Amino acid sequence: MNDDFPRPGAVSVPVLRLGDVLLVTLQGDLYDGMAARLQQDIAQAIVDSRVAGVVIDISGVEIVDSFLGRVLAEIAAHARLLAARTVVAGMRPAVALTLVELGLTLPGLRTALSTEAALELLGRADAARPGGPHRDAR
Amino acid sequence: MSAAAAGVEARLPIRSDLDLVRVRQHVRQASATLGFGLVEQTKLVTAASELARNTLVYGGGGEVEATMVGDGRRAGLRLTFSDRGPGIPDLERALSDGYTSGVGLGLGLGGARRLVHEFAIDSTPGVGTTVTVTSWTARAPRPRGGF
Numbered sequence: 250m251n252d253d254f255p256r257p258g259a260v261s262v263p264v265l266r267l268g269d270v271l272l273v274t275l276q277g278d279l280y281d282g283m284a285a286r287l288q289q290d291i292a293q294a295i296v297d298s299r300v301a302g303v304v305i306d307i308s309g310v311e312i313v314d315s316f317l318g319r320v321l322a323e324i325a326a327h328a329r330l331l332a333a334r335t336v337v338a339g340m341r342p343a344v345a346l347t348l349v350e351l352g353l354t355l356p357g358l359r360t361a362l363s364t365e366a367a368l369e370l371l372g373r374a375d376a377a378r379p380g381g382p383h384r385d386a387r
Numbered sequence: 388m389s390a391a392a393a394g395v396e397a398r399l400p401i402r403s404d405l406d407l408v409r410v411r412q413h414v415r416q417a418s419a420t421l422g423f424g425l426v427e428q429t430k431l432v433t434a435a436s437e438l439a440r441n442t443l444v445y446g447g448g449g450e451v452e453a454t455m456v457g458d459g460r461r462a463g464l465r466l467t468f469s470d471r472g473p474g475i476p477d478l479e480r481a482l483s484d485g486y487t488s489g490v491g492l493g494l495g496l497g498g499a500r501r502l503v504h505e506f507a508i509d510s511t512p513g514v515g516t517t518v519t520v521t522s523w524t525a526r527a528p529r530p531r532g533g534f
């Protein structure tokens with residue numbers, strides 16, 4: 250069995266600031282404690298840097314269960330209170346199909362096909378690749 | 388693989404959130420090895436994550452047993468989650484979407500049932516809870532070594 254998954258303290262989630270948007274990239278399999286800490290870190294980062302938007306890139310995430318789904322929804326709800334908008338970007342098709350069957354509809358959570366599309370959705374067209382195809386954001 | 392082929396392939400503890408990661412990784416690997424498609428793998432791993440978390444949070448910890456099964460045409464993966472926790476007094480209510488006795492969304496049990504092919508739950512108040520799920524590959528299993 251593969252034994253090299255993240256252990257407490259060994260890995261942190263990169264939170265990057267792009268102008269007035271926070272870009273958070275989730276990768277691999279987060280254990281619950283790490284997801285909960287991420288939620289606090291993002292709330293703090295929104296307060297500290299007064300960003301207007303949060304993009305959470307989950308293209309590297311293999312499964313979203315009800316726990317991680319709830320964490321994502323709570324991040325978005327908290328960001329909204331702090332006047333920031335949240336977009337979840339790059340959800341894998343297999344994950345999206347599974348969420349529907351699980352019954353997790355994530356109301357209030359905007360999604361986009363890619364980080365670029367998410368940035369456009371947040372009105373940061375300048376940050377998207379120039380001349381790139383305009384992709385639909387759901 | 389013979390028609391009756393079945394063997395306990397792993398027994399994993401469920402005592403911490405790191406154990407949940409191990410369970411997900413194990414189910415991912417086992418289902419990939421058996422030839423499950425990507426969507427079916429994702430569904431089974433997600434169901435396992437829900438059931439393992441219930442075992443941890445409500446059952447006070449327990450274990451999961453993973454068994455490779457075959458019905459002569461297809462291979463399957465059977466997962467049995469068991470705990471000696473308080474049990475579930477009202478199974479029907481627990482299985483309905485939106486019911487939670489904690490802080491969850493109440494989707495885990497009902498959602499897991501939808502994500503697998505077979506679902507059975509046995510719970511006795513004061514004794515514990517056992518949930519058994521099985522999913523099957525679409526095609527006949529390819530012969531492989533190692534199991």
Ligand SMILES: Nc1ncnc2c1ncn2[C@@H]1O[C@H](COP(=O)(O)OP(=O)(O)OP(=O)(O)O)[C@@H](O)[C@H]1O
Pocket residue numbers: 315316437441442445446470472473474475481482486487488489490491492493494495496497516
């Ligand atoms: N192993 C168990 N032992 C005791 N009670 C359980 C067990 N599993 C589930 N339950 C009970 O069934 C209820 C419904 O479980 P379910 O997984 O559907 O929702 P949840 O865990 O409360 O929320 P979610 O899974 O959406 O985060 C739980 O709130 C709990 O009361």
Ligand SMILES: [Mg+2]
Pocket residue numbers: 437440441491494495496
């Ligand atoms: Mg649950």
